[in-house]
Amino acid sequence: xxxxxxxxxxxxxxxxxxxxxxxxxxxxxxxxxxxxxxxxxxxxxxxxxxxxxxxxxxxxxxxxxxxxxxxxxxxxxxxxxxxxxxxxxxxxxxxxxxxxxxxxxxxxxxxxxx
Amino acid sequence: xxxxxxxxxxxxxxxxxxxxxxxxxxxxxxxxxxxxxxxxxxxxxxxxxxxxxxxxxxxxxxxxxxxxxxxxxxxxxxxxxxxxxxxxxxxxxxxxxxxxxxxxxxxxxxxxxxxx
Numbered sequence: 001x002x003x004x005x006x007x008x009x010x011x012x013x014x015x016x017x018x019x020x021x022x023x024x025x026x027x028x029x030x031x032x033x034x035x036x037x038x039x040x041x042x043x044x045x046x047x048x049x050x051x052x053x054x055x056x057x058x059x060x061x062x063x064x065x066x067x068x069x070x071x072x073x074x075x076x077x078x079x080x081x082x083x084x085x086x087x088x089x090x091x092x093x094x095x096x097x098x099x100x101x102x103x104x105x106x107x108x109x110x111x112x113x114x
Numbered sequence: 115x116x117x118x119x120x121x122x123x124x125x126x127x128x129x130x131x132x133x134x135x136x137x138x139x140x141x142x143x144x145x146x147x148x149x150x151x152x153x154x155x156x157x158x159x160x161x162x163x164x165x166x167x168x169x170x171x172x173x174x175x176x177x178x179x180x181x182x183x184x185x186x187x188x189x190x191x192x193x194x195x196x197x198x199x200x201x202x203x204x205x206x207x208x209x210x211x212x213x214x215x216x217x218x219x220x221x222x223x224x225x226x227x228x229x230x
Contacts, residue, residue, distance in 0.1 A: 043118070043205055043221030044157075089157065101147060101170065101212065102219065106156035 002027045006090050006105035013080055013112050021075040021108045023064075023090035031092040033057075033066055033073040034102065038087040047075075047088070080112045118222035120206050126228045132194040135225045137206030138187055145212055147219065148181055148191050149205040157205075163189065164212070196229045203227070 007022040025031065032051045036044040048057035053068035064075045073090060090105040119138040127133055139146045147162040161171040166183040174181070178197070183189040193200055203224045211217035 041223070043207070043223050044219075045221070046218045101159050101162055103159075104157040 002031070002092065002103050004090050004092055004103055004105035006088075006108050009087075009107075009109040011108060011110045013110070015082055015112055015114050016079045017112075019075070019077040019080045019084075019110065021088055021090075021110070023073045023075065023105060025071050025073065025090075025092050027071075027092055030068075033064070034091040034093075035062070035064055035073070035075050036089040036091060036104070038089065038107070040086070044089060080110070082112050082114050085110055085112045118206055118208055118220055120204075120222035120225050122225060123223065124226045124228075126230065127196055128230055129197055130195045131229075132192065133196045133200075133227060133229075135191040135204050135206075135227070137189045137191070137222060139189070139206070139208030140220055141187065143208035143210055143220070145209045145217075145219075146183060146189050147205075147207040147209075148189070149207065151203045151205060151224070152201075160191070193227075196227075198229045201227055201229050 003026045005024050034049045035047040037047045038044045047062055048059040050057040050066035053066055056063055056065045062077045064073050066073055087107045087109050089107045091102045118140055121136045144165050148160040149157050150160055151157045158173055160173045161181045162169055163183045179193055181191045203226050205221050205224045207219040207221045209217045209219045
């Protein structure tokens, strides 16, 4: 079945360090891919998305490129801030039907220290 | 808009008791989702509704769980009887549609349930 696999956390970085959180997926067809972020005590928020191969989603300095050949959607940021400390979830839209609910990875906790 | 509203934010109850979680979706959103989040299993979809009708409840763990949506602005998730393994954070989310990238899901702040 369709699934998402994220790197296990926690990821601990110093401020201004480079961030990569790996995400790979298994799906039939051509899913859309998402990164959601969950700040402490809050619900999930959409961070960025990509709908087809080679698309790059970006927001708030974060980027992720939809790589069909490697079935990956890794999240990157060039210089993290303390305020980026949160849990990050990779997700894909249900396939083969476009109209199905999202499938989430288990989440990766990021902790940034000053 | 106030966003998705959930109540209570925290619930502590004893094993065997009935628990009711509540959700008010964003006005105009046709889809409502209930999720459960635990350390062990991550974020799991329990059930979702379209125009107040349950569409997929395959994620509901067992008969102790039930969900209703009596109107477009209110949904409940009930656990009866509750068990310690039900302890988790329960999220409600809503969206305008279900077209993958076309319709973002908006999450509520969650209800943290502890069953002792």
